Amino acid sequence: MGLPGTIWYLVVFLPRILYTLFCSMKKIGRFILIFLFLILIPAMAYFVMESSGASVNTPQEKVIYNLPYPGILSDHPLYFVKIIRDRLTEFLTRDNVKKAQLYLLYSDKRVAMAMTLAKKGKSQPAIEAFSKGEKYFLKIPDLLRAAKEQGGPAPSSFVETLKLSNAKHTELIGELMKTLPEGNQSGINGLLKLNLEIKKLLETLP
Template sequence: MKKALVSIAVLTILLASSTFAQELPNPGILPDHPLYPVKTFLEKVRLWLTFDPEARARFHAFLAEQRLAELNTTLAQGKYQYALRLREEYERELNESENETEKAFGLGRNATALLEHVCDMTYKHISVLERVLSKAPEAARPGLERAINASIHGHEKCLERVEEILNRTNDTLKRRSCTSDADCLNISVWCPQSFGRELRCFIPDNKTTGICMCLPKWNKTRINCTDDSECRGLVCPAILGNDTAICLNGRCVCGARWEIRNRTELRERFREEFGEEFTNRTENITERIRERVEAEIKIRRKS
């Protein structure tokens, strides 16, 4: 028991760091406050009165951040008795947000703005929790790993949906011919700048006309490299988790910061905690994204 309390105390110091706090909203009333039941009751009332799945998904995402912020603050204040409940509620709100997002797309809604928001939020949570986990004592890691797992799962689902939409976007764009980038400006398709994309006219070699495509934005097209320092000019879309330009097999590619740092150590812990199925799923999605990025770099270089 004493050892556990010491571990929690160390974790408290880590969670109370200013960097962590800056990335979370103000939690407001905490679980030990007499009015906290009123706060949660009003949250439920708002959900009862919200019927649109897109609005419900966004509100569940907001509640997930609230629970994570409450967890951070209660631990910083030494109120350890609330940690387990808040972590479980955080995971539940993430799952509910995911379910409502799927409902919105199932109804044919253009919920791309919601998708960007969820991707951004879950990526931020992974980044924050991974930094804490890398310094946490062994006894405090299982709970943090479960929270990271929930965020990774939500981020994976978001990336899968992004991939589906972008594939449909480029299928639509293949029917639009162009001679310059200006010909692609007024097309009503989803090509989000926040995901590092922009509408461009891709003209093959020895051709005068091409087709509009939703391509990644790079500051540099050079892809040959010998070390990471030569890739600093590569602009990587942070929402996709690819916020770190690295040199991989002699080429500059975008990598995930939370995955690159302590990559082997993290995956070993996830394998022990969640089994091969989780590890394989994560590796497959990460590899798919990396292959797509490398393919798009080749297209951009040819253009």
């Protein structure tokens, strides 16, 4: 390419190259501004809140644990039939680990029943059902200790399931605190006390 051709190339294409570079610089500048806005400003705001002693609320994750279907509720006329069946099954279950598993089922069902009753606006029956569920749960640690002494300890996976269930119950008590009307705080405090006692007992299990 001769000198005239080179000059023509520069005259035609150099402005385009410079314009492209200019536009690229503008895009980079915009990117930097967006970066500063999205990263630095929230970070500075968080720092200011921390320095002033303000708390930052973060949503708690839900406990992944499915409760069983509660079946007939305590407000049903035939509920007594369910009670008789449960007690008969409990009496016939002699193995400690199997009885512990049965009590977990009964406990979770009572908690599911409590949540259903609460949605129906039946506060006191809901608290009573939840309390019965936690009392079933309280029987489980002693059964597992007895099973271990007899040489038939429960699998570690079952202990982890118990801890998950207890955590789910804690979460649902929190939901009751939000949904039940005022005047039920004493009953809810009783549930919290039972739930905490269960948690401490589970921590002692191997």
